[in-house]
Amino acid sequence: MVKNNDTTLLLSELSDDVEISIEGSSTVYTVAQVKHEIQELGEEHHLSKNWYTISYKRWYPSANTMIERYIESEYADMYEDWDERANECITEKVISKIQKILDKAFNSDYATTYWTYDNKVEIDIFPNRN
Secondary structure, X not given: OOEOOOOEEEXXXXXXXXXXXXXXXXXXXXXXXXXHXXXXXXXXXXXXXXEEEEEEEEOOOOHHHHHHHHHHHHHOOOOOOHHHHHHHHOOHHHHHHHHHHHHHHOOOOOOOEEEEEEEEEEOOOOOOOO
């Protein structure tokens, strides 16, 4: 997951509904959850220096890119100028039909949504010491 920004934000200044994660983790927390776990449950989230805000993204399949890459990968095993001939067989109508199939296959969030890291988050909240 890519980091998109070098800005560092303080956990205490973020809205409770902002979602954050530790670099390399697949778990997403809200700021409110992290604050609660640190202050009330004594979790040591403040020891990690790799917290980031996240942004959700969506991947979309591309029939055109898929066909281009497939022809490129097959060209090495074929004859000279085969790629040109293969590309001439792929009309806009063919691409449109393939794109409709891909759109239908990937119409849910199951394999198309993901998130990236944005701003670094400094954990400036610590466990309550009672």
